Amino acid sequence: xxxxxxxxxxxxxxxxxxxxxxxxxxxxxxxxxxxxxxxxxxxxxxxxxxxxxxxxxxxxxxxxxxxxxxxxxxxxxxxxxxxxxxxxxxxxxxxxxxxxxxxxxxxxxxxxxxxxxxxxxxxxxxxxxxxxxxxxxxxxxxxxxxxxxxxxxxxxxxxxxxxxxxxxxxxxxxxxxxxxxxxxxxxxxxxxxxxxxxxxxxxxxxxxxxxxxxxxxxxxxxxxxxxxxxxxxxxxxxxxxxxxxxxxxxxxxxxxxxxxxxxxx
Numbered sequence: 260x261x262x263x264x265x266x267x268x269x270x271x272x273x274x275x276x277x278x279x280x281x282x283x284x285x286x287x288x289x290x291x292x293x294x295x296x297x298x299x300x301x302x303x304x305x306x307x308x309x310x311x312x313x314x315x316x317x318x319x320x321x322x323x324x325x326x327x328x329x330x331x332x333x334x335x336x337x338x339x340x341x342x343x344x345x346x347x348x349x350x351x352x353x354x355x356x357x358x359x360x361x362x363x364x365x366x367x368x369x370x371x372x373x374x375x376x377x378x379x380x381x382x383x384x385x386x387x388x389x390x391x392x393x394x395x396x397x398x399x400x401x402x403x404x405x406x407x408x409x410x411x412x413x414x415x416x417x418x419x420x421x422x423x424x425x426x427x428x429x430x431x432x433x434x435x436x437x438x439x440x441x442x443x444x445x446x447x448x449x450x451x452x453x454x455x456x457x458x459x460x461x462x463x464x465x466x467x468x469x470x471x472x473x474x475x476x477x478x479x480x481x482x483x484x485x486x487x488x489x490x491x492x493x494x495x496x497x498x499x500x501x502x503x504x505x506x507x508x509x510x511x512x513x514x515x516x517x518x519x520x521x522x523x524x
Contacts, residue, residue, distance in 0.1 A: 266315040274309075276334060282351050295348045302464040303353050305331040321365045329357040332387070335432030338479045338508040347481065348485045354432065355389040355396070356459040380405050387432060394477060402429035416449040433479070434472040439487070442498040 284298035296446040311325035331353040339348045361383035369375045386399030411419040416503045445460035469483035 262318065264317055266318075268311075268313040268315075270309075270313070270408050272307075272309045272311075272397050274307045275304050276307065277304045278351070282333070287348070295346065296364045297350045299352055302329050302351060302386055302415070303335055305329055305333055305353070319367060325359075325361050325363075327357070327359040327361070331360075334393045335434070336480060337433065338474060338476075340479055340481075342478055348477075352393070353388065353390070354393050358386040358388070358399075359385040360384045370484045374409070376407060376409045377403075378407045385430065387430065396433060396476060398430060398433075400430045401427065403427045416453065418447045420445045420447075426483045431472070433476045434474045435491045439468065439470065441465075451498070455496065458493075458497075460495070462491045464492070466490045 269272045280298075282298050283300050285300050286297065288296040290296060299417065307327060307329045308480055309325055309327045311323055313323040314433070315319065315321045332355055333351045333353050335480070337352050337354060339350065340346070361381065363376070363379070363381045365379045367375070367377045378477050381402075381404045384399060384400050387396065389396035394431060404424070406424040408422040411421075413419055421442065421444050422441070423442045428438050429436050441462075442464045443460070443462050444464055445458060447456055447458035449456050461504050466489065468487075468489040470483070472485075474481045494507070
């Protein structure tokens with residue numbers, strides 16, 4: 260039988276996203292003298308409807324087109340500022356609707372016997388539209404995310420890996436986000452007759468992974484830079500116990516074999 264070259268799929272999904280405890284807890288969390296965070300006990304779940312069309316070529320390359328509409332959208336921060344005290348409260352509310360038009364592509368590539376890679380691209384246009392009670396906010400922008408992982412076989416027991424990710428400037432609710440990017444690297448060595456592996460990995464090699472955003476809406480004019488500890492070195496050791504090969508047991512038919520196959524057990 261010839262392998263199937265092209266596989267096409269069509270899907271529809273309706274999902275619900277419920278608020279977390281901290282999203283509805285009304286007590287204030289103090290970040291500093293002028294920046295508080297609070298939950299919203301009136302927050303309702305958001306509902307998402309997605310239509311997607313996918314195509315897989317030669318069981319390797321995959322492409323997907325999708326369209327998503329989210330109602331009662333709340334999964335992004337909204338700000339309330341007191342113009343007299345200059346105190347800002349960050350909370351979540353059922354702000355409005357989100358419309359997403361997107362296309363994604365994934366491709367694994369074998370360049371040589373010792374070098375393989377995978378590439379993934381997600382290109383979308385996202386639009387946020389506020390409900391009337393939340394103002395006249397209606398804004399859209401593109402968002403392109405590109406990622407790649409490069410794998411290198413240095414010797415039979417020594418492997419290397421480099422991965423990276425880049426995202427273009429985009430919007431997230433009322434926030435304008437600047438571009439973000441990072442690179443990770445690692446090397447691993449099999450030892451003890453390939454039963455154990457030692458891996459050294461460095462996340463965010465150039466220490467560039469940070470969030471930078473600006474919000475200008477109604478009486479809000481806010482800029483923020485969020486930098487976590489992302490440059491992290493990890494040294495892992497794993498060991499595989501037990502026999503590497505197990506002798507196959509002789510097949511013995513039983514009366515309920517057909518029933519077990521039918522039920523998937």
